Amino acid sequence: MGFFAQHDWEGRTYLGGWIELGATADAVSPSTGESLASFAVASPADVETATDLAVSAQRTWASTSPEERSAVLRRAAAILEDQRGVLERWLQDEAGSAPGKAAFEVGLVASELHLASATAMVPYGQVLRSGRPRLSLSRRVPVGVVGVISPFNFPAILAMRSIAPALALGNAVVLKPDPRTTIAGGLLLAAVLEEAGLPVGVLNVVPGGTEVGAALVDEPRVPVISFTGSTPAGRAIAERGGRLLKRVHLELGGNNALVVLEDADVEAAASAGAWGSFLHQGQICMTTGRHLVHESLYDRYVALLSEKAARIPAGPPASGAPLGPIIDAGQRDKVHSVVTRSVDAGARLTAGGTYEALFYAPSVLADVAPGHAAFEEEIFGPVASITPFSTTDQLVQLVNSSPYGLSIGILTGDAYAAFELAERLSSGIVHINDQTVDDEAQAPFGGVGASGTGVRFGGHEANIEAFTETQWVTMQARIAEYPF
Structure with a gap:
């Protein structure tokens, strides 16, 4: 299975399937300094390719029944839970996680997948009152392609908490993981979702540095950016995205x-x-x-x-x-x-x-x-x-x-x-009567001030708000008559 076969992604990335890009980098253990594996390094041009693939695949994925989208996410959770030791080991080796922290993080990733599988099935609109003889309703529709830029500290969960709900709601995703945790925070997650049956092109991983992140923010066909990281980087992304009228969800630092x-x-x-x-x-x-x-x-x-x-x-x-x-x-x-x-x-x-x-x-x-x-x-x-x-x-x-x-x-x-x-x-x-560190998939999560743009993660309501648009629809039996 792809999840276990490192040879499937050694020196590669997940971009319309497992491919080589020419340039590679090593995943390095912060504990020992040894090379753990290699992966392909993307360029800004590869971000354009990833977006091409995502735009094309998203149309079909959005038309897939919510039952099937839910099933893919449930299968991904089951695969992860059954073979949790694989991701735990990579979190220890690549991210420097102590065993308890690694186990906790894998549990959170599985929880996000379970919650997202339910999000795919929740009501997605409401019937509105109208002063005219017609049906008036609002409904939530996918934004299209979501760009996710994730950090090194909890690389798997801080990527998956955006990837899973975005997929559940019919979006495609382009993920740029932190280059220091590209495997635990990117390639292994893609392998799990591929094994679960996610169609090719719906998720694409573009490993790289700030130039790749900037290209993702600048890509006009990616209307939503979900970023977790430092406050200075978040400010730069918000400014860059704001010029393009993008929705930028920021979960930033804290003291x-x-x-x-x-x-x-x-x-x-x-x-x-x-x-x-x-x-x-x-x-x-x-x-x-x-x-x-x-x-x-x-x-x-x-x-x-x-x-x-x-x-x-x-x-x-x-x-x-x-x-x-x-x-x-x-x-x-x-x-x-x-x-x-x-x-x-x-x-x-x-x-x-x-x-x-x-x-x-x-x-x-x-x-x-x-x-x-x-x-x-x-x-x-x-x-x-x-x-x-x-x-x-x-x-x-x-x-x-x-x-x-x-x-x-x-x-x-x-x-x-x-x-x-x-x-x-x-x-x-x-x-x-508790300390400051806690997280649950179903709980609203976000900060104010320099810590971010408020609650954009956790629970059905926040996730639907983050990764869909509201569409107003009316319908009546006959064409309305007008005096012109």
Whole structure:
């Protein structure tokens, strides 16, 4: 089967089938530096070819019964669940995912496929009232071709959460995965869907760098771009797409706050805080970057979180270490720069701050204040910054001072008081008595401010809004009479 046969895609990509393009690149393990496989590298001209294929295949795919589209997605989920170890291994090897994180991500990918299979079957319009003797209705129709640009950190799920609903609703997709995770975030997903019976041309993968992404955004026959990545890149894509009047769905970065109120269980809070900051080396848009802790618990919280950080090893996923590598040296150096600049500005390093190769030690910065790099910037590494607060008004100001607004966690002994507090906080997601990292296929997901353009993922409603257009249709028994 294609899903298992690496020789089917070694040195190739999925563009109207498995083909060579001439140029190739290696998938490289961030843990060992070894080459894992090769894949074909696309050019801007290949984006045009991919769009040609997608436009042609989409017409037939859109006319395919929703039952069949649903069945393809169900079969893809079944294949993935039956052979989940294949994708888990690639997530560990290529993305540096610890085994638990890899298993969690594969489960999310399967959930997205299951949800999308149901999306294909939901009602797609409504009957409208009219002041005239006619049938008036609105219905949702596919946009045509959706461009998906996905990142390296959760490469499989952050691609599939756009691919699956777009396909379910009758669209074709052109996918540009991050070049650092082209296999786990692109080619393996194409192999699964091919094995499930997705017709050739409905999904095309164009591996490459920023020039390929720019060509996809500029392609006039791709009316919707779904992008997950950094805020600077998202701004550039939004500006470029806006000139072409495209719909650009952006899920961007964050410097998410975990609030520890004075009535919280401080031991449990520190455990939640460690998970929120250090899971997958902090390379998650929802990672807890800022720990805002009531002054009465502050010293104890700093001590507990620092102790936890000191006991968490980073190492190759194959070793079973709970933390793997930072994706590459450039990203590692950005993380270390945030730590050193924050310390230079007056923060206190209480754990970590060191690295060996791409393995960055879990790190804790205490006494972080507004203006420090760790307070202001998305870190995207295993670094927890801790800031004390004394009053609720001060807390609200600290939370909302960030330009980001993706996810917030509030830890407390009074959950309803936290529910009321949440109304004052600018965030697309709020978790009460949990840390900031969570995702479910059926739940709305998106941020505000510098974190993106709101909810564009999760659940039938958001997915239908993201990947269809509304069409108004009227029908009457006879041609209307007019005085002309």
